[in-house]
Amino acid sequence: MKKMISVSFVLLFLSAFAFAQSKVQPPKTKVMPLGVFHFNYPNLDAVKVAKEDQISVLNEPYQSQILHIAQAIAEFKPTIIAVESNPKRQAKLDSLYSEYVSGRYTLAKDEIYQLGFRLAKLQEANGVRCVDDMGKFYEHVGALFGDSVRLSKLEAYNDSLMKVDNSEASKVKNVIDELIRLNQPERIKERLGVYLSGLFCYEETEGDFWGVDFETSRWYSRNLRIFRNIQRIPRSTDDRILLIIGCEHLNLLYPFFDASPEFELVPSLPYLEKAKEASLQ
Numbered sequence: 581m582k583k584m585i586s587v588s589f590v591l592l593f594l595s596a597f598a599f600a601q602s603k604v605q606p607p608k609t610k611v612m613p614l615g616v617f618h619f620n621y622p623n624l625d626a627v628k629v630a631k632e633d634q635i636s637v638l639n640e641p642y643q644s645q646i647l648h649i650a651q652a653i654a655e656f657k658p659t660i661i662a663v664e665s666n667p668k669r670q671a672k673l674d675s676l677y678s679e680y681v682s683g684r685y686t687l688a689k690d691e692i693y694q695l696g697f698r699l700a701k702l703q704e705a706n707g708v709r710c711v712d713d714m715g716k717f718y719e720h721v722g723a724l725f726g727d728s729v730r731l732s733k734l735e736a737y738n739d740s741l742m743k744v745d746n747s748e749a750s751k752v753k754n755v756i757d758e759l760i761r762l763n764q765p766e767r768i769k770e771r772l773g774v775y776l777s778g779l780f781c782y783e784e785t786e787g788d789f790w791g792v793d794f795e796t797s798r799w800y801s802r803n804l805r806i807f808r809n810i811q812r813i814p815r816s817t818d819d820r821i822l823l824i825i826g827c828e829h830l831n832l833l834y835p836f837f838d839a840s841p842e843f844e845l846v847p848s849l850p851y852l853e854k855a856k857e858a859s860l861q
Contacts (some may be wrong), residue, residue, distance in 0.1 A: 607817035608844040611810070612656055615762045615827030615848070617752065620689040627826065633751040637689050645755040645859060650698045652855035656846065658822035661700050663692045663809055664829070665710040677707040696824050703847050711809035711823070715802030718793050730784065737782050740780040755861055760852045762827040772831035775799055811842065820846075 618625075621634045635642060642749045665673060673692070677684035680697050687693040696708040752758045761767065775795055782791035804830065810821065821843075825833070837845040 605841065608840075608842060609815055609817055609819055609821060610656075610846050611821040611843045612653075612658070612824060612846040612848050612851075613823045613825060613830055613833050613837065614653065614695070614759070615694070615768070615830045616691045616759060616824060617762065618826060619691045625826070629751075636754050637694060637755065642755050644854075646694050646698075648855040649756060649759065649852065650695055650702060652851045652858065653695075653699060653822065653848070653853070654702045656822060656851060657820055658699065658703055659705060659819045660709060660711045660813060660821045661696050661703075661705055661707075662711045662813065662823045662825075663696045663819060664712045664806075664825045665708075666712050666714075667710045667809065670710045673710060674707050675860045691824055699822065705758055709813055711806050711813075713802060713805035713809060715798055715800075715805060717797045721790065721793050721797050724784075724790070730758060733784070734782065736780075738779060741778050755857050756798060756852060760849065760856065763830070763847070763849050763852060765847070765849075768827075768830045768834055771828060774829065800832065803829055803836070807833060808834045 619637045621629055623629060637643070638644060663673075674694075676685055677697055677700065680687065680693075681701055687697060692708065699705070700707055724734060780791045780795045782794070784790045806825075810823065813821070815821070823833070834845065837843045
């Protein structure tokens with residue numbers, strides 16, 4: 581009985597402490613997530629872009645459009661630029677950025693270089709910060725992929741699902757217009773719904789939660805780890821973080837930043853619209 585009372589007291593104390601903390605609202609660090617399509621088309625996502633529909637962002641008019649985007653986003657004055665790359669690649673990207681600033685590296689197609697390096701140089705920032713992580717599967721979820729019988733049933737279920745909307749894989753006509761489309765709040769919310777259907781609903785046996793655990797350990801784990809990596813970046817409330825990341829991640833990262841007591845979410849859409857205006861002049 582005494583032990584139960586002691587535990588209850590501790591829980592009550594922790595609850596009161598958390599409530600007291602919530603009343604203190606220190607200044608927040610501004611963060612702008614910029615959702616993009618992958619400029620180099622690795623085709624690692626569910627939506628695959630056919631070879632004939634892939635553009636080369638190294639060519640015009642795309643280079644001019646990307647420059648307009650970089651110049652418009654620079655008005656946000658980011659002091660920290662985070663990108664969708666694993667922290668294990670940090671030293672490699674630091675080296676490439678140093679070469680770029682010295683004029684010895686020509687930017688490759690990837691948005692990390694086309695936007696990340698460009699903006700870091702424009703803002704005289706110290707390169708880019710790698711914040712990606714692939715998440716971690718639960719053991720019982722990962723075990724399915726080593727069992728051919730179980731895997732074939734999952735594949736059959738996946739094949740029976742509605743086909744992906746082909747509009748997501750259509751050819752980009754204008755990079756600015758495409759980023760404006762991808763960063764619309766309505767679209768971001770709609771894309772979260774995609775992760776609450778499909779494989780999320782898969783059950784190996786009636787009433788189990790295999791599909792829920794799959795998405796939890798794959799998508800939710802990955803984005804929470806990305807968020808945690810951003811939290812780990814040394815910063816002050818005067819810093820302004822730009823996160824350049826695949827647009828699908830916005831469906832979780834947007835609400836994470838919006839709810840966080842550490843960050844103030846800044847939408848990229850107004851800056852992209854400025855880029856559009858500048859491109860038409």
